[in-house]
Amino acid sequence: MDRKITYKLVFIGAPGSGKSTCIGAVSDIPVVSTDVACTDGLASIKETTTVALDYGEMSLGDGERLLLYGLPGQSRFTFMFDTVAENLAGVVMLIDASSAAPLEGLEETLRTYAGRIGETPFVAAINKVQGNVDALREQVAETLRRHGLVGPVIVVDARRREDMALIFDLVFLCAEYSDV
Structure with missing residues (x-):
């Protein structure tokens, strides 16, 4: 019997970081x-927010699939x-570079998912970049190290399929x- 493989990938990050867009x-x-109208402090930065998850699928060819889950940013x-953790291939941690405090959003994500992120391969993806991001990239890497995490830190545009393919390859x- 020819059994096809199904992978799962989770997108996490502060509200508005681009999980649904990815x-x-x-x-x-x-x-x-599962987006609903914002009724709390988020209403000042976005109209809707995810309250359960976003779900999509991507064909990898030969009958293999990648299941995509975007989780809410609120703790x-x-x-x-x-x-969604069972058989999880990896985590994409999104950082909103256009936020007034992108590192605070990252810190909140790390606190929210403490103990879960280090158990699974992950990529930190800086999204919504305007201008030079070298300093932010180093700050993100340092923040991860302070939390005992080491992984790739890349710059992406969540709207671009090519950037998402890079994320998948890295994960x-x-x-x-x-596994080595």
């Missing part, structure tokens, strides 16, 4: 979204990670090396 850029199916929804490469 999934929408690469999903081969219409994205399942009260942390339990959603446990819902799978990290997974290969973590």
Whole structure:
């Protein structure tokens, strides 16, 4: 019997970091979204927010699939990670470079998902970049190190399918090396 492989990838990050956009850029199916109107402090920066998860799928060829999950950025929804964690290939941690405090968003993400991120290959992806990002990239890497994490820190445009393909390649490469 020819059994096809299904992989899972989770997108995490502060509200507005681009998780839904990433999934929408690469999903081969219409994205399942649980966005609702913001009713808290987030309303000043965005109209809607994810309250359960975003879901999409991407064909990898030969019948293999990549299941894509975007998890809410608020800590009260942390339990959603446990819902999708089984057989997880990797985590994409998004950082919003256009935010007034991108490192605070990263710190909140790291606190929210403490103990979960280090167990799975991950890529830190800086999104919404305007101008030179070298200093932010180094600050992100240093923040990860302070939390005992080491992984690739890259710059992406979440709207570009090519950038998402780079993320997937890095996650799978990290997974290969973590098995060595």
